[in-house]
């Protein structure tokens with residue numbers, strides 16, 4: 296096997312010693328990942344196709360891997376399903392930025408931050424921001440249909456994918472690289488690969504939609520009386536600011552206190568303590584807009600109504616970055632705190648406060664003293680509900696009971712058990728429990744139609 300892959304890809308395209316494979320073998324959270332039989336690093340679409348054909352001939356399974364920042368173990372080898380990893384790391388070129396059509400044509404292995412930097416030079420922006428953007432790749436973001444902080448305004452990444460090129464499990468190449476907003480020529484195949492988590496093939500290139508970069512913006516951090524007030528403020532902002540409303544992110548005092556303890560270089564930007572904090576950003580590409588005035592007006596009325604306890608509007612780019620860091624480092628603060636149980640829930644926006652209040656009370660009945668750290672994207676009802684055990688204690692074997700409560704309450708409200716992180720291998724059993732049989736069979740049938748031998752990333756999704 297080694298010689299065949301070395302012959303195909305050369306020494307820089309194949310890794311097979313334990314030392315060489317270590318960076319690829321385990322997932323971001325170090326929870327999943329069997330040692331692969333090898334790691335292929337092709338540097339072109341024909342090479343990806345050749346790797347899939349050779350893997351097929353050798354009877355090997357293939358797991359595509361991007362930046363390996365996925366949170367459900369999708370990018371590493373599942374237990375009992377030995378195979379190779381196909382890393383896109385060497386396919387990282389920006390082929391074209393079209394300032395008239397406002398599109399970018401890129402390789403799947405391009406790291407998101409590099410795309411942000413490149414399009415900024417053209418006065419454009421790509422509306423996807425998330426804490427992992429320094430490592431996550433375009434192909435991985437598409438394969439997980441990533442959301443992030445701008446999703447309420449711009450949608451998940453699928454809304455920005457115009458064209459795609461995908462190498463199918465048998466090594467054939469689907470060329471869907473069309474830079475078209477309108478293209479109703481049958482099934483919307485590109486949508487099928489958004490969220491497919493590598494089960495239908497390897498995304499190798501994409502044409503992405505760009506947007507004018509904001510010229511004016513205003514960002515504020517507000518301590519709010521409760522989540523209900525935050526939701527009301529979010530809805531008021533949508534009405535008054537319209538398309539200017541770029542993001543409404545929230546976190547709580549439990550999470551902030553944890554973060555400041557573990558990352559002491561960060562500091563509190565406002566005196567008053569939450570229970571909750573709302574990070575709001577208004578932005579516009581038009582110089583005529585005045586987002587700061589709109590924001591200041593709304594904050595004033597919310598302050599008078601007792602919904603906002605305290606707040607600050609960023610006076611500089613550095614202050615804005617400091618506010619955003621508090622939100623973006625929330626997962627890191629939680630990780631440094633020690634053992635944790637993570638949930639990525641979405642509920643209908645109007646029911647977010649009801650969900651969080653209900654779950655906070657319910658969890659205490661399962662494990663008194665459990666610390667609940669909800670944070671996330673208010674505008675799309677997406678809450679990352681992370682749990683830490685009571686100080687100095689463990690979860691005491693109650694992990695399944697705690698998570699079961701979270702998932703059942705969310706399901707009862709018409710929510711999602713995986714809002715933006717996908718299923719990977721971590722949530723397959725959960726999906727089997729919560730997803731209707733018809734939905735599961737439909738997904739299994741689609742995967743089997745494209746990959747009858749079940750060689751692409753087995754053990755993920757279904």
Ligand SMILES: Cc1cc2nc3c(=O)[nH]c(=O)nc-3n(C[C@H](O)[C@H](O)[C@H](O)COP(=O)(O)OP(=O)(O)OC[C@H]3O[C@@H](n4cnc5c(N)ncnc54)[C@H](O)[C@@H]3O)c2cc1C
Nearest residue numbers: 361362363364365369426432434435436438442443493498
């Ligand atoms: C600190 C932090 C913050 C995060 N914040 C967010 C957030 O706000 N919103 C959000 O949605 N996610 C978030 N995530 C999760 C993660 O960053 C996303 O899931 C991201 O989209 C994964 O991209 P990746 O390149 O790292 O993919 P990987 O982790 O390498 O892979 C993820 C899945 O995609 C498949 N895959 C990868 N590349 C390809 C390809 N080219 N073709 C086909 N399949 C492929 C893999 O097989 C796997 O199933 C966060 C993660 C971290 C660590």
